[in-house]
Amino acid sequence: MLGFFNTDNNLTPFCVEGSVTTDTVIGCFDLFCQTITRKTIVIIDNAPIHTSQAFQEKRGVWEKKGLFLYFLPGYSPELNLIEILWRFIKYWWLPFSAYLNFQTLVEAVEDILMKVGAQYKITFQ
Numbered sequence: 001m002l003g004f005f006n007t008d009n010n011l012t013p014f015c016v017e018g019s020v021t022t023d024t025v026i027g028c029f030d031l032f033c034q035t036i037t038r039k040t041i042v043i044i045d046n047a048p049i050h051t052s053q054a055f056q057e058k059r060g061v062w063e064k065k066g067l068f069l070y071f072l073p074g075y076s077p078e079l080n081l082i083e084i085l086w087r088f089i090k091y092w093w094l095p096f097s098a099y100l101n102f103q104t105l106v107e108a109v110e111d112i113l114m115k116v117g118a119q120y121k122i123t124f125q
Contacts, residue, residue: 014028014031014032015106015109015110015113016028017106020049021049022048022049022052022054022055023054024049025049025050025055026054026055026058029042029058029062029067030058032067033062033065033066033067036065036066036067038066039066039068040066040067040068041067041068041069041070042067042068042069042070043070043071043072044069044070044071044072045071045072046071046072046074050069050071084122085116085122088120088122089109089112089113093112093120094108094109094112095108
């Protein structure tokens with residue numbers, strides 16, 4: 001799963017079955033660029049798929065569309081919102097019944113992702 005939070009804390013999720021590769025991430029960023037209407041900053045970690053040559057070559061294209069990247073410091077998952085989201089999904093929101101088989105797991109995760117911000121909320125107090 002890849003996801004983008006906008007300035008209103010709304011999530012744009014991308015669910016992918018199989019391996020997430022640089023090409024997968026580039027495709028998600030390309031699709032996300034089509035949805036933005038103002039300058040947008042995406043905060044990402046330093047995973048190899050984000051630092052690959054192919055990914056870096058797309059930055060100029062995305063910046064022309066108003067999408068800019070900010071890389072987190074190394075080894076700081078506590079600053080990565082998507083890691084916090086995964087923790088909530090895994091430990092609080094995902095029912096045990098989701099683990100009956102792979103299909104029920106996929107369906108449960110997709111259901112939660114579509115309801116983040118409405119039914120499922122993370123508040124930082």
